[in-house]
Amino acid sequence: MLVLSVTALLYSVLPTQIAAQESGAASISGTITDSSGHAVQAATVTLKNHTTGLVQHSATDDQGHYSFTGLTAGSYDLTITAAGFRETGETNLRLSAGQAQSVPVQLKVGSLQQSVRVEAIAGNSIAGQHALSQNSLDTVEPKSEISSEYIKNFAPATTDYSEIINIAPGTISYNPNGVGLGQGTIYFRGFQDGDFNITWDGIPFNDSNNPTHHSWVFFPGLWVGSVDFDRSPGTASTIGQATYGGSINLLSPEVPSEQSIQPQVSYGSFNTLLLDGRYNSGMLGAHKNIGFSLDVHRMTSDGFETLNYIERNAGEIKVLYNASPNTTITGYSGVVHLFANAPNNSPYRAQINAYGWNYMMQNNDPTSAFYQSYNRNLVPTDFEYGAIRSSLKHGWLLDVTPYTYSYNNAQYYPNDNPNDTTGLATGPDSSTGWITEANCSIAANDANGVIPPCAVDKLNSYRKYGETSTISQTSKYGVFRAGMWYEWATSNRYQIPSDPLTNQDDAVPNFHENYWTNSYNPYVEYEWHATKKLTLIAGDKYAYYTLDFKQYADNGKVVGNLGGAPYTTSSGGFGSNLPSASANYRLTTNWSIYGQFGKGDEIPPTSVFDVTGGGQEVSKLPSPQTTSAYQGGTVVKLNRFTFDADYYVVKFQNNYISYAVTNPNNPAYDLNEYYLGPDSITQGFEGEINASLTHGFNLYANGTVGKATYTGTGVPSGLNVTDTPSYTQGLGLTYQGHGMDLGVIEKRVGDYYDDNGSYHNQVYVAPYNNVNLFLNYTFRKEDSIFNQSKISFSINNLWNSENITDVFPYNSPTPVGTSAYYATTTPSPLDQINLTAGRSFMVTFKMGIFPNRNK
Structure with missing residues (x-):
């Protein structure tokens, strides 16, 4: 009942529609998914106006969503490209003044030759898109980039960051009271908590008497989008009181x-x-x-x-x-x-x-x-x-x-x-x-x-x-x-x-x-x-x-x-x-x-x-x-x-x-x-x-x-x-x-x-x-x-x-x-x-x- 009440309350305060506030402006939006229905992140979406020849570009967000707003009436071509998938598009999309058109697109895997060939775009692969944890091609240090897909689908709802990073190589974490139900403990490479940084959106945080952390009262798993786990002191631009062992970047x-x-x-x-x-x-x-x-x-x-x-x-x-x-x-x-x-x-x-x-x-x-x-x-x-x-x-x-x-x-x-x-x-x-x-x-x-x-x-x-x-x-x-x-x-x-x-x-x-x-x-x-x-x-x-x-x-x-x-x-x-x-x-x-x-x-x-x-x-x-x-x-x-x-x-x-x-x-x-x-x-x-x-x-x-x-x-x-x-x-x-x-x-x-x-x-x-x-x-x-x-x-x-x-x-x-x-x-x-x-x-x-x- 509480969930339904919250839903009703939130819905009641929403405007019945988010109307285009620029008179006559149209829009195209949608979600890009793969054949199993999962969102494809960072896909390139291109929109071309037939009349003016104007080309606009967008990229899908963490939920695979893209959006073009402030469009004039006319005919458009939509093209989506993502590594490992066939180029897909919609042609002759007609927009009238003020129209908000939804165009979801499902991508298909490329041909056999495409599936085994080397990708020219660094870090893009089908395996990479479904990876639980991975490093990037342009890295200069050992790190694990823990994906949002892992956090959303392969961690309990009560999880905290100490549990999330346990998927990374060399890491130990545990909570004796249950997942996310108390203060978590983290070790890696012989470094105890207090020997490494944890940051939130690039800002280091830790206790003031020594640089330890408290997973039960800062940034529950519900708030974490992804983790960049750098198992090194980093470069000179890596900041904080404990770059000693590495940095867990939430x-x-x-x-x-x-x-x-x-x-x-x-x-x-x-x-x-x-x-x-x-x-x-x-x-x-x-x-x-x-x-x-x-x-x-x-x-x-x-x-x-x-x-x-x-x-x-x-x-x-x-x-x-x-x-x-x-x-x-x-x-x-x-x-x-x-x-x-x-x-x-x-x-x-x-x-x-x-x-x-x-x-x-x-x-x-x-x-x-x-x-x-x-x-x-x-x-x-x-x-x-x-x-x-x-x-x-x-x-x-x-x-x-x-x-x-x-x-x-x-x-x-x-x-x-x-x-x-x-x-x-x-x-x-x-x-x-x-x-x-x-x-x-x-x-x-x-x-x-x-x-x-x-x-x-x-x-x-x-x-x-x-x-x-x-x-x-x-x-x-x-x-x-x-x-x-x-x-x-x-x-x-x-x-x-x-x-x-x-x-x-x-x-x-x-x-x-x-x-x-x-x-x-x-x-x-x-x-x-x-x-x-x-x-x-x-x-x-x-x-x-x-x-x-x-x-x-x-x-x-x-x-x-x-x-x-x-x-x-x-x-x-x-x-x-x-x-x-x-x-x-x-x-x-x-x-x-x-x-x-x-x-x-x-x-x-x-x-x-x-x-x-x-x-x-x-x-x-x-x-x-x-x-x-x-x-x-x-x-x-x-x-x-x-x-x-x-x-x-x-x-x-x-x-x-x-x-x-x-x-x-x-x-x-x-x-x-x-x-x-x-x-x-x-x-x-x-x-x-x-x-x-x-x-x-x-x-x-x-x-x-x-x-x-x-x-x-x-x-x-x-x-x-x-x-x-x-x-x-x-x-x-x-x-x-x-x-x-x-x-x-x-x-x-x-x-x-x-x-x-x-x-x-x-x-x-x-x-x-x-x-x-x-x-x-x-x-x-x-x-x-x-x-x-x-x-x-x-x-x-x-x-x-x-x-x-x-x-x-x-x-x-x-x-x-x-x-x-x-x-x-x-x-x-x-x-x-x-x-x-x-x-x-x-x-x-x-x-x-x-x-x-x-x-």
Whole structure:
């Protein structure tokens, strides 16, 4: 009923027609599809007026739609060309004054000779059009371009970007509470979250204390159009606080040129309900030069883990204004409000063994720290930008994008009984009987000179303002680029001991800090088109960051009582020069090779200032953490086959390694400790293929083989970087035809090690795999108002595999011999375990309403 009500409301506010506001102006529009009814993107559409001879060109958008407006009455020829398809057209289309004519066109595959010949247009092939992930022929770095078709048809409706990128080579991502139902975890090539950039429409975003990310409150999968996953530091023009490992570039969908309403409802396992409504205005105004896309949704779920409830309400709007033939202005705003009962810790090994794979919390024993109502998060976020892109004279192009975003995580959670040795909910030395007024009273603990031990009231809040600016010129010799990324952030963070029975906070915090960050990335680079086949790119970037701190007196967890002073201040600056050079050589029109050298950086964590008395952790402030990457690869694209592969060697330098302290008897419990680790080398091979088979069947496969080990004076060989699998494999078989989109997709992850940051090779994680199934039917009839209506069914973790993905050891490491690096750790019932979520089902009904299709 709610979906129908939303539909009715949206429809009621629409004009009954978008009439041509220029008197007598006519138009031609339509959708280009292949023989199976799928939209053909980036097809070239040409319209010729018989009388005047005027020729106009257009290209189809993400939905295969094209449009010509402001036409005079007369006779026209329409021609459509797309790589891999026969040229198709309509002749003698007659338009009368004011007529809006719909001309949908279905393309047919070219002849056998066309199907096997080399394509002259880079990157266009039938296999490429159905690819789940692929690189491009003109690339100068290893990357995976994850398509909108994959996101729409082969990912659950609740998905987030951490789940989407799992299709890429070498990547691990998981969410123990279910797909999109909590904070996702991402690793690739030995890089953990915080070691790489994530951007939204070219704007980097991350936390302010270290460059980590939050998939559950920024840019849900419903808002992601496609992903450009660059597994390299990039060129000099790649900006952000963590180009160290690479950049996951999230791209919003283009504003469609056609009006539509798309309500959607999804329901699935764990009582998961998603209600979504999207309205696309089409292009409006007298000149059809302004349009917008609006989406609102609400998601609730009990989660796979017991009582790990999540509720999200969110909305976004994107506005496109073509101010002139040379200038476009794009405005965007996305707002998310999330509530969750997510605890601060993962479940214990003993709990998993005793109560089941999905155990997390209970709601029948309020004396236990695992009582649901004591664990809660309230997280509002927003993200806004305004982008101006203007073509100037003599090949110059100006891009300016000011932006702002904020994150405010107000979290409350209890601490487990420090005398808990079993990890169980009942029995002696367990978690029960701990949360009582005798143990938790603020007044009683303060009177005894004891830090109240039962709970923590925590805030991580920041607001950022920034701008990306680029000026470029394209000439017959190549492309010159220069630009600057600047960002200013203000942050407020604290953790305060609290009584979960009364929600009363202690007067003295575990820590409380305000700090201000400035980030500067000026750069210059030149892309030289040396020959028709050879492109060389060289450039330089300087990454510079400043931090200004105000740290308040605390109970000894971080800076201490400061001798009675209310606070201490400190500041520092960090800078690194980051040159890059890369090349692409086109061996033939469908085969290229490339090579790259690049340096990436990562801003040091703010914890370098977290020492007793305040001030930085080292006497001389470090440079940003850096990597030096040497990579080379090749890309091949035929009509029915694509292949890309690369070999990489990356050296990590000045690497800070984070570790969450899980033992409540450790004075640093519940804080992240950072270790300045030895240098390391990660190297390996990555490859992926797409094949268009026959009768609508397509095959996707990828694989990686690699290793990441520490190196340096006194460092023994074979010391593994944490969370770096020995191999990964991906396999997908899809069928697309007759309105059906069917797919089986598997991800397999090899073995790797976890550790505590100071010692390594501590905990072995065995190989595991996951299989997902997708069944979709889409109603495709171009002249129907209900075109693109869809029903989807998906199964995640088809075989219900129980896989351990991470282990956070409770016991302290025991060094092996006299080694300063090797250690073993005795398993404990209090080890925290991350697991893959169990099998889940989801069904989605989506209605497509295109008001102008029946005219």
